[in-house]
Amino acid sequence: MYHVHMSYGPDSRALVDVTLRIAKAEWVFATGPSGAGKTSLLRLIMLAERCEVGQLLLFGQNVARLGDRQIPLLRRRIGMVFQDFKLLPLRTVEENVSVGLEVQGKPRREIRRKTGEVLKLVGLEHKARAYPPRLSGGEQQRVAIARALVNDPPILLADEPTGNLDAGLSAEIHGLLADIHARGTTLVVATHDEDWVTSTQRRVIRLERGRVVSGGMPDG
Amino acid sequence: MARLVYFLVQALKHVRRSPIVAAVTVATVAVVFLLLGSAWVVAHNLGQLTERLETGLRLRVYLRDGADAAQVAAARERLVATGQVAELRELGAEEALARFRERLGSEAALLDVLGENPLPASLEVTLRPEGRSPAGVRALADAVRGLPAVEEVQFGESWLDRFFEALGVMRLLGWALGGLLVFATLLIVSNTIRLSVYARQEEIHILKLVGATDRFVKAPFYLEGALLGLVGAGLGLGLVAVLFQAFAAELRLPLGPGAAPLALAFPPLEAVLLFVAGGALVGWLGTFTSLWRHLRI
Numbered sequence: 374m375y376h377v378h379m380s381y382g383p384d385s386r387a388l389v390d391v392t393l394r395i396a397k398a399e400w401v402f403a404t405g406p407s408g409a410g411k412t413s414l415l416r417l418i419m420l421a422e423r424c425e426v427g428q429l430l431l432f433g434q435n436v437a438r439l440g441d442r443q444i445p446l447l448r449r450r451i452g453m454v455f456q457d458f459k460l461l462p463l464r465t466v467e468e469n470v471s472v473g474l475e476v477q478g479k480p481r482r483e484i485r486r487k488t489g490e491v492l493k494l495v496g497l498e499h500k501a502r503a504y505p506p507r508l509s510g511g512e513q514q515r516v517a518i519a520r521a522l523v524n525d526p527p528i529l530l531a532d533e534p535t536g537n538l539d540a541g542l543s544a545e546i547h548g549l550l551a552d553i554h555a556r557g558t559t560l561v562v563a564t565h566d567e568d569w570v571t572s573t574q575r576r577v578i579r580l581e582r583g584r585v586v587s588g589g590m591p592d593g
Numbered sequence: 594m595a596r597l598v599y600f601l602v603q604a605l606k607h608v609r610r611s612p613i614v615a616a617v618t619v620a621t622v623a624v625v626f627l628l629l630g631s632a633w634v635v636a637h638n639l640g641q642l643t644e645r646l647e648t649g650l651r652l653r654v655y656l657r658d659g660a661d662a663a664q665v666a667a668a669r670e671r672l673v674a675t676g677q678v679a680e681l682r683e684l685g686a687e688e689a690l691a692r693f694r695e696r697l698g699s700e701a702a703l704l705d706v707l708g709e710n711p712l713p714a715s716l717e718v719t720l721r722p723e724g725r726s727p728a729g730v731r732a733l734a735d736a737v738r739g740l741p742a743v744e745e746v747q748f749g750e751s752w753l754d755r756f757f758e759a760l761g762v763m764r765l766l767g768w769a770l771g772g773l774l775v776f777a778t779l780l781i782v783s784n785t786i787r788l789s790v791y792a793r794q795e796e797i798h799i800l801k802l803v804g805a806t807d808r809f810v811k812a813p814f815y816l817e818g819a820l821l822g823l824v825g826a827g828l829g830l831g832l833v834a835v836l837f838q839a840f841a842a843e844l845r846l847p848l849g850p851g852a853a854p855l856a857l858a859f860p861p862l863e864a865v866l867l868f869v870a871g872g873a874l875v876g877w878l879g880t881f882t883s884l885w886r887h888l889r890i
């Protein structure tokens with residue numbers, strides 16, 4: 374159970390006095406026009422950006438002033454699918470996925486087993502030894518999802534996971550994310566795919582120019 | 594252990610991605626260690642030479658002609674009291690003459706012309722190893738000079754003094770120059786790691802985003818630097834060994850009549866390994882300064 378309340382630096386204006394709360398195992402969407410602050414919000418949650426003012430509570434712990442040494446430990450409990458995937462071009466799909474476990478120094482056998490598992494989940498086990506630049510956009514997207522899931526994180530953040538996919542591939546990703554949520558993962562998805570948002574019938578946090586316009590609180 | 598293998602694989606990947614930079618770095622480190630290693634071998638042999646020369650350092654205390662037994666005993670006591678004396682021999686006037694006669698060989702007849710023995714009796718002092726330095730000998734001489742039994746004190750030849758002085762200056766210069774070279778090596782390795790870091794900025798960033806600690810990100814760079822230093826130093830010192838074997842191993846340094854010539858020696862293996870490990874240390878330090886200045890994570 375955690376809730377996020379924070380405001381962001383006055384000059385950058387990426388997020389202004391944002392207050393919101395997301396429950397454990399909930400699935401929420403963050404929507405809004407381009408530049409509204411969706412990416413910034415997700416980056417803030419995973420502490421890729423730090424809030425200068427305000428409080429940020431994750432897993433019941435205030436992480437707004439978390440020390441640099443603690444950040445890696447927190448990130449291992451949050452999976453993030455980046456808008457631009459952020460895959461390592463010189464490592465294979467398999468290596469890209471397992472890197473999330475390698476940074477934790479997990480034993481090789483466990484890494485191999487778990488990596489195989491999530492690659493199967495996203496349906497890419499046959500591409501394990503391919504290099505990301507040679508994959509299609511949808512395949513890269515799924516590699517990014519696999520990497521985010523490999524730690525079994527309680528929280529998954531997905532930034533425009535269908536932003537550059539055609540309808541068929543998008544539907545596939547939608548199904549995948551629904552499965553992940555069904556397993557009890559808290560899901561925060563930034564998107565402007567309005568059809569998906571309405572058909573899923575989940576809470577929507579609407580952002581505009583860095584402010585929460587609606588949906589900041591459950592049942593709000 | 595598994596982590597070390599992982600880091601090592603990453604480090605080797607770094608090297609493989611920029612083989613020319615790595616080769617230039619290794620070559621530079623090798624040249625520096627060739628110079629340092631040569632200087633080291635010379636210093637090692639000078640050290641051996643010094644030891645040999647110092648072993649020969651003796652003190653001779655000439656006794657006054659009319660000194661009585663009590664006065665001589667007092668002089669002996671004073672010498673022994675310094676605690677620096679390994680051996681003390683009294684050489685009577687007759688014995689000294691006999692020795693001199695032996696030295697002259699066929700010319701010994703000349704001495705008969707004198708009729709009377711011109712040589713004084715003396716004390717021959719050998720120093721303990723710890724005291725075998727020009728300063729130690731001088732201290733011992735000062736202890737007995739001016740006693741009633743003592744006519745004169747003679748020690749070491751003056752060239753030896755100058756030799757030691759020159760050696761001291763050379764040693765100092767060697768250290769200064771060596772330090773400078775090591776510093777230059779450090780900068781070169783540091784620069785290589787800087788390039789390596791720049792080439793991997795994106796990768797570092799991604800690793801951090803998926804929960805890597807700073808140490809995890811840095812470890813391959815440390816290994817890379819240490820590896821380049823180690824290989825460079827190994828090559829440099831290997832070259833020194835080859836050159837030594839080819840040109841210096843058979844040389845013998847004559848130490849004057851009567852003394853066995855000094856064979857030139859290569860330092861012992863443990864010392865060589867330590868020296869090569871020094872290369873790894875320089876590489877590690879180069880990485881440290883590089884990451885400290887260029888890695889913002």
Ligand SMILES: Nc1ncnc2c1ncn2[C@@H]1O[C@H](COP(=O)(O)OP(=O)(O)O)[C@@H](O)[C@H]1O
Pocket residue numbers: 385386387405406407408409410411412413414
């Ligand atoms: N790294 C950055 N540096 C400065 N400004 C940024 C940076 N990233 C985003 N912004 C700004 O913050 C605002 C929100 O951006 P973002 O969170 O990416 O919006 P969205 O993901 O909703 O399109 C935009 O005005 C953008 O220009």
Ligand SMILES: [Mg+2]
Pocket residue numbers: 411412413456532
């Ligand atoms: Mg965005």
